[in-house]
Amino acid sequence: MPKIITPSHYKTDFNCPRCGVLAPQKWYGLKKPQPYNGELEIHEVNISRLPRYAPLSVGIRVEKIIVPWRLDISVCQHCVEYSVWDNGNLVYPFENELPSAHEDMPSEVKTIYNEATLVFKHSPRASAALLRLAIETMIPLLDDYEIKRDNLNTMISKLVAKGIPEYIQQSLDTIRIYGNEGIHPGEIVLLDDQDTVSFMFELINDMVEELITRKKKIKETYSKIPLSKIQAIFKRDNKVKK
Known part of the structure; x- marks a missing residue:
């Protein structure tokens, strides 16, 4: 049975919530600049340099940021789709067990x-x-x-x-x-x-x-039945109708 690794905040490898494949994940952090001017700074997270306990530390520059939220994006290196994490919790895509739409659904x-x-x-x-x-x-x-x-x-x-x-x-x-x-x-x-x-x-x-x-x-x-057999079926059905 293939190994399954549940998605987890800042984990470098897990089964992608988007494609389901066990693949490396690249992380990006979003923080509110000081002073806040209505724009967001986006930078890659260097996980190896994060301190063990850093609930408000984000990114390559390890520093305390006094903000009411921390938003991270993990990007799957297999499907190149993103997942969104709010304060360490996966918020997109939603975690549910609903079946995917049938492939023949219009x-x-x-x-x-x-x-x-x-x-x-x-x-x-x-x-x-x-x-x-x-x-x-x-x-x-x-x-x-x-x-x-x-x-x-x-x-x-x-x-x-x-x-x-x-x-x-x-x-x-x-x-x-x-x-x-x-x-x-x-x-x-x-x-x-x-x-x-x-x-x-x-x-x-x-x-x-x-x-x-x-x-x-x-x-x-x-449709794969030979034409001669199809003709025989039509002949049979016409006899029944008569």
Whole structure:
């Protein structure tokens, strides 16, 4: 099993929060200049020269800086993406276990999905509302169902009429109802219900797998059948129709 090193403040190597690869990290510190003129100074942190206990010491010049905050950026040397640390705590990207958007999720939907993951930690209600918007955006994009944009309840009923699995219908209605409560609080309290909302991320990925990916894989496999066999299938089906 590959070695996993949890991200830690000023550690030189760990699994990047952005790409997940165990890689060297380069650190940069931000401090408030004295006197403060509205600009920030950015300089590379020389970790080897930091004293053992220096909660307010930043950068190559080890000195006490009396400021209410200390901000650091670690840059992964594999993906060259940055992570943000506030007073030694990782604040971006958010640490959560939400699933990534399904690879076959339409780009318009994926943008909304990713926004829902960003606000989840701070507001499950807002996250649920965004997931509702995501499925509202996705349904008209489903090529095989040809459903025009309408209110979400009507679009779901049209999908049901076209024979979608019952568990997908239940997933759609779960996100529809909880997402609506995110916009118009009523009987359901979502303020602290992170478990329910986090499960909704799995539901929307299940919908993509069932309504998009599965059909795509079947079509790709079917397209490899020799033409003579396809003609025989058409002939058989025409006999049944007659």
